[in-house]
Amino acid sequence: MYFGLSEEQESIQDFVKKFLDDNATVDEIRKIANGEGEEIENNIFEGILNLGINTLLVPEEHRGLGAGLLHAVAVAQSLGSGIGPIPFVGSYVMAPIAINLGGSEDQKKNYLPKIADNAIRFGVGMSEFVGAREDAGIEFSKNKLNGRSLFVLDAEKSDFLILSDKSGGLFVIDSNAKGVVMNKLTTVDKTRTFHEILLKNVDAEILEKTLDNNEIAKKVIDAGRIILSADTLGASEAMVEKAVTYSKERKQFNRTIGSFQAVKHMCAEMAADLEPCYSLVWQAAHSYDTEEISSSRLLACQSKSHISEVAKMISKKATEVHGGMGFTDLLGLHYWFKRIGLNRQILGAPEIVREEAAELQGFNQ
Amino acid sequence: MNLEFGSEYDDFTKEVEKFCKEFSGATITKDDKKFEMHDALSGNASNSSGKSVGRSEWQKILIEKGFFARSIPKEYGGFGGEPDIIKSRIIAGAFAKYKVPNAMGGQGIDMLVPTLLEWGTEEQKQQYIESTLLGKTIWCQGYSEPNAGSDLASLQTKGELVDGNWVINGQKIWTSTAQFSQMMFCLVRTEPQASKHAGISFILIPMDTPGIEIRPLVDMTLKAGFNEVFFDNVTVPEENIVGKRGEGWSVANSVLGHERGSLANPNATLNRLNTLINLMKEETIDGRRLIDVASYRDRLLQIQGKVLAVQANSLRLLSAKINPGQNVKLGGMIQKLVGTELRHELEGLAIDIMGELGTLYEDDPNVRGGGSWQFTYMYFLGLIIGGGTNQIQKNIISERGLGMPREPKVQVEV
Known part of the structure; x- marks a missing residue:
């Protein structure tokens, strides 16, 4: 019986913490918050990606680390303590889990290795599944998505988005597809980005196992x-x-x-x-x-x-x-x-x- | 992270569960009223249906099985097993699951027995431990005094050695179970010339010694059973001291930490939460179950979050006992503060959701839970103050835990 983080988990936690302590000081965060720190932001993101945070929740057969959520918790604690100005919860936790649990074999093979190789990155929008504000929501019909999704996580500079409808169907779209409008929301928190996504007849695929299964x-x-x-x-x-x-x-x-x-x-x-x-x-x-x-x-x-x-x-x-x-x-x-x-x-x-x-x-x- | 105890414990778990099934829902016959209200404090179910066993007989059965006094040596009346935290946990878990009454606790068993094992002479161990374990010798604790509460070491009850006897004069307060006790373990100032902490001795006093007067100290619950105890030339033999002269502070402190943790047992808190959930499903307002009232339900869920957090914290502390060297940071130090506040809040919620009915008490025919909600609500306010007030706990956490500076000493005007 052992209740706590493993040595390996503590070690990646320490690495992330130390990296942020050295590279994301308050002065640097302030520049990012004021919109003057794009290069700093990119360097921080790159540095943390070098620690392999994108691979954590991708299964081994898809070239990931195949670690558990507790591993990601260890990382998230350090991102929180160092207010890491990078995408994580959407791109590297919710997205790989959604694809791994909800995707067909082809969908998994298509997306998961690319997440692990850092070839693509996902944003995730599921706010309307939890509770829709302003009657927002998306509808899927004939392989097209229409509607509006609020507080989409990690959408900035993403390649793809996973969006949920109100009943828990999960859909993948290309972030740059025709008919997608992304509006960055101005929130109090300047260390991460949140978007409103407007969709008009956007090509979409459903993660197969999420059809009629929330x-x-x-x-x-x-x-x-x-x-x-x-x-x-x-x-x-x-x-x-x-x-x-x-x-x-x-x-x-x-x-x-x-x-x-x-x-x-x-x-x-x-x-x-x-x-x-x-x-x-x-x-x-x-x-x-x-x-x-x-x-x-x-x-x-x-x-x-x-x-x-x-x-x-x-x-x-x-x-x-x-x-x-x-x-x-x-x-x-x-x-x-x-x-x-x-x-x-x-x-x-x-x-x-x-x-x-x-x-x-x-x-x- | 691994929450399994391992297959080597499978046989032991089966043995414990078999026993628990046999005694599921058993009640302990009460020789007197002193334990009745305290069932709610320890989270024991009060309206059980099962076998009925006498208190001392129950203690004996549990010791024979090794479910109580497990690591206390056989020659002193214990089971004589190796200390094994996992086995203790399995026992506690199974007893709770099958609603088997816990072994008797109290200050003799929880505090004096470990103290004697560490500091006592061979004669003292022989004389006191077994009868204490069997519930035949009940002990009370003589620590606090009217002018020595949070600052316990300034206690003034005086002990002088006269012709091979300690002659004791002074007063103790907050002495629970004094009126039922055969013995008291008592802190007495025997070295008036020594510094505050070095002048205290730990002395055992038979409660039928002439010169002892017990006055009930009526408290807000009306039922907590505290007393004031007065000593007028109370004379006990010299060998009733535990440890050496002036070592009393160290003797007492070796088990005080144990008491602080046990004041807010997370399992008892979980049991009370479950009882509260049942209460909210049974009680109604305008025909609607209380649990269906959104505002009550949200408060219940807030408390549940806190209960789950302290439960998880206790798992982490257990892990640190099993895995020496694991750093649990402030996990132990915060238990008394967080646990007593949580319990007070939980019991208070039960009163709030019952509204006017929540104010019923004592023998009112409509009282819920035998009056245990009000009793425990008030009792835990007492525990927030007792056992080192929660303000003292905050000093300890900030100074020892967070390394913050002590309050500067105030110059006393003479």
């Missing part, structure tokens, strides 16, 4: 939620660390502010509520990997919802510990605040996923 879409959502939980976990960890470090340096009333109980107790509350979240997220991923469907879906929902609540508290208190500086762009703490804030809403905000968790357990009739 179980695959659900599994893709489970995985996405667990990875977003891990991203939030990492971002929260970074905020607590920054608050503690700052409180040991900053002096007022001739004392480091970290010696005031008012400050210490805020830090202790953050740390105490965060610590069990590691275990919850890891258990959710492990449960997903061992295919304990009933418990893994509940754990995926509860990880997403619980860590979102804890992280909301942390993002507020950690900012408060920094005093006025926490509110400024000089320290850039708000990049973590906003990343946490965005993760909370995407693929199901806490109330939505808790309601799903209730349904899973047969609570509401």
Whole structure:
């Protein structure tokens, strides 16, 4: 019995963390956020791709690493703590899982090796399967897709998109196909991109096994939620660390502010509520990997919802510990605040996923 | 990550499950009322249907099987097995699954027995451990005093060695089960010249010694059973000391960590969550099940998220015991703070969803769960304060866990 990350998982986690510490400092993130950092962004992405994050969830027979979701969780924690400005959850978690579970043999052979070889990259849009806002949604008929999809993940510069309709059918389109309009959404989080996709008679293929079967879409959502939980976990960890470090340096009333109980107790509350979240997220991923469907879906929902609540508290208190500086762009703490804030809403905000968790357990009739 | 215990435990699991099936739903006959309310605290089911066994007899059966006192040596009345965390886990899991009553706990078993095993003389071990395990000797803990709460080491109850006897004077408070106990283990200041921590000794006191007066300390639950204990020239033999003179603080602290963890047992919390879910399915408002009320249901699900998190955390702590060297960071240190707050919140939710009915208490004919929701709600507020207040816990987490600076010492004006 061993509960925790393996040495291999910790090692890739450390690599990603170290790479981001060295290459994605707040100054560099700020340039990217201000739209002046395309080259920096490309270099960071390339560097992380060199660690093989695109291969993790592609099965070995399709030239990938064939690792489990827990491996991706280890990576996502570091992407969260270093607010990695790169595509991950859509391109390298949800997309390979969707194709591997939902694709025909031909579809798998067509797409998966190319993901592993970094020849193609996917964006993923499933918001309307979780809950459609503004009546958005896409419809598939006669091999054509029409409609609108919101908050599509990792679509920028993608080669293909996987989009879900409201009933969980998953469709692949060429991002540059005729009839596709991509509008970049201006969100609070500038470290990742989110798009509105408009479709007019776009050529599309359905991932074959998702026809009249929404179980695959659900599994893709489970995985996405667990990875977003891990991203939030990492971002929260970074905020607590920054608050503690700052409180040991900053002096007022001739004392480091970290010696005031008012400050210490805020830090202790953050740390105490965060610590069990590691275990919850890891258990959710492990449960997903061992295919304990009933418990893994509940754990995926509860990880997403619980860590979102804890992280909301942390993002507020950690900012408060920094005093006025926490509110400024000089320290850039708000990049973590906003990343946490965005993760909370995407693929199901806490109330939505808790309601799903209730349904899973047969609570509401 | 691997959550399997391994095939070498298959036989043991079968043996435990066989036993549990036989005693599924058993009840312990209560010789008196002292354990009744506490069933809810430990998450034991209260309305069981199964065999009925006496408390001491039950302890004996469990020891013989090795399901209790497993690693305590045979010569002191234990099972005499090697410590095996996985086996303990299998036992706890099966007992919970089949609703088999747990072995008796309490301060004698949980705190004094491990203390004696580590610090006691051979005579002390022979004299006390077996009868404690069998529930024949009940112990109370004499630590806190009116002016020594969070700052326990400033305790003032005085012990003087006079003609080969300790003569003890002073007062203890928060002494649970004092009125049922045969013995007290007590912290006493015996070295008034020594520094605060070095002046304390750990002394065992028979509760029928002349000069002891027990006054019930009525608490907000009306039922928690705390007392004040007064000592007026209470005289016990010199050999009743555990450890050496002035070592009492170390003796007491060797098991205090154990108490903090056990105040918020995640399995008990899970059992109460399941009881709460059932309550919400049974109770109605305007004919509608409470679990079908969206706002109640959302609060339930929020609590479930927290319960799942502390459950997962306890698995990680278990893993660290099995795999020495595994770093669980703050996983152990936060248990008392997080666990007691969570339990208080969970019990409070049960009251909220019952509305007016949630205020019923004691012997009201309409009270739900035997009054256990209100009792446990209030009791856990007590535990948030007791066992090192949660504010003290936050100091510990921030100073020892996060390396934050201590509060500067205030110059005392003379």
